Amino acid sequence: MAYDKFDILNSTAVPLSIENVDTDQIIPARFLKATERLGFGDNLFRDWRYNSDDTPKKDFVLNNDTYSGKILVGGKNFGSGSSREHAAWAIYDYGFRCVISSFFADIFRNNCLNIGVLPVQVSPEFLQQIFSAIEADPKSTFTVDLGQQKVTIDNTAASESFEINPYKKDNMINGFDDIDYLLNIKKEIKNFAQDTPL
């Protein structure tokens, strides 16, 4: 299914300065029982965000009105663990369109790209600059320019370029998805399948 096109995103950001944020934290397994892709944002970071009696945990960043925006900034090795695409869905459904970190787990990165959330990998130093900018002023804005493959801290004009596979970049800018691509080469796939050894 085609998704939102991604071009330039200008937004404030929500800082989550924790390393190795795994997909069980992003969305715990007990919230994976749906048969449709609906409402996962409500349970984003469920156990960090709410107490067992469902009252909000005041010290968690998503419960702090000071921070908001369409960009989530996480520590190193973001999205490790389970392959659940529900983690990317929850991030999207909550309202984020971009996750910035200094390192992403592979499956999570792919899942994000497949649903139109842009994973932006920056150097550890630049990640620290981003966290510092938010700490100094929670209303700091950031510009993520996919076409130019560049992320900028607007206050300081400091910027860094990021990598993305050209095919995936084209998909995101145009809102295409991989299944459209694959369905168009079904004939080649059929020919290939006739010769597979297994």
Place this chain on the structure above:
Amino acid sequence: MKKTLFDKVWDKHVVQQIDQGPDVLFIDRHMVHEVTSPVAFLGLKNRNIKVMYPERTFATADHNTPTINQHLPVQDPLSAKQLDALEKNAAEHGISFWGLGHEKNGIVHVVGPEYGITVPGATIVCGDSHTSTHGAFGAIAFGIGTSEVEMVLSTQCILQPKPKKMRITINGNLEKGVTPKDVALFIISQLTTSGATGHFVEYAGDVFKNMSMEGRMTVCNLSIEMGARGGMIAPDEKTFHYIKDREFTPKGAAWDKAMDYWQELYTDEDATFDKEFFFEGAEIEPMITFGTNPGMGMGISKSIPTSDTIEGGATTYKKSLDYMGYNEGESMIGKDIDFVFIGSCTNGRIEDFRAFTEIVKGRKKADNVTAWLVPGSHNVEKAIKEEGLLDILQASGFELREPGCSACLAMNDDKVPQGKYAVSTSNRNFEGRQGPGSRTLLASPIMAAAAAVTGKVTDPRTLINS
């Protein structure tokens, strides 16, 4: 051009190379379960297309199933709906479905090899990160997201950039009481939870050559826990012997044709890897984790590392120890525990239950311990009974549950309560993984058995009958 085992299998499956883009990779075998497939099937419905090669996809229910009273209707309405959706989707698209109560039902990564769906040289995917398990047979097997499940259902292909290659060689022999689980936890502790991200791993050397197929599955299963897409081991006589004559393995001329291909599946001498690691078998002792990711593990005789010796963020490390209720520098031996879980796609096979039983034989379950023994499949359950293990387990105060993923991810009712400690043979010790607020210590089946009979963390070597 010298090729690695991984190159040989990958290259054989590339339908098309997209310029500056990912490869179009043909998938031989696809496994689906109830949790990560419904939205993919919904996608097919929205596009009004059918599964392209239904005979290449196999469905089992495992993540969200109860492990007691499986003959009764599933109580939780959401779980029931999800299980029902899988059954309907499988029927609509003509996919083999091994649901609750079916004799072939079990954890997807346990039943795949049992029935010969898993074969060397194949590409195997499933919407589950522990699909890496099947790499034990020399297959390229990895976990995918739901969008990718939809790709495979609709076109039998997936778009993937080719990962980098890593080889981990361990020569020498393992000491008494050191199991494949310990080998894997040792490697992850050395490389960290993200040390193999972006790579596909080949395991090589004496230790893996001498390992049983079940042991190789445990090691490959845990590849994802250091960030690797998957892990694989070159197929050998042990592999071919294991798969021969299983229900879905090739027969007759097809077997011979496949063997011609399989015999070539090894890394050429002088083939190169992006990264290589070397260890000695004798370095490894029984392992246990003390933190909230699988890289936070140590030999049972060691003490919890201090934050100044840890690479990376001390804040995250301290947060992790706080969650566990542990302090830097402490020994794990003698720590209180409340639950023991043996099962999962990591250690839910017959060999694991044999090892567990060997330790608890002639001893009694500790009163303070709740033990959940969950076979990986009905096949495993049957073997436990037929081999007489169940009688021994029952005499020691243990009961056997019915197959499923169970407390590994606690989607069903098998949840470890808030603040309680579980010694678990599963694969993840993330915060709340085994239930909200639960604390997990990952270990081998014999470490779990030692904990179950002593009621605390115990070096299993002290209980091995000589």
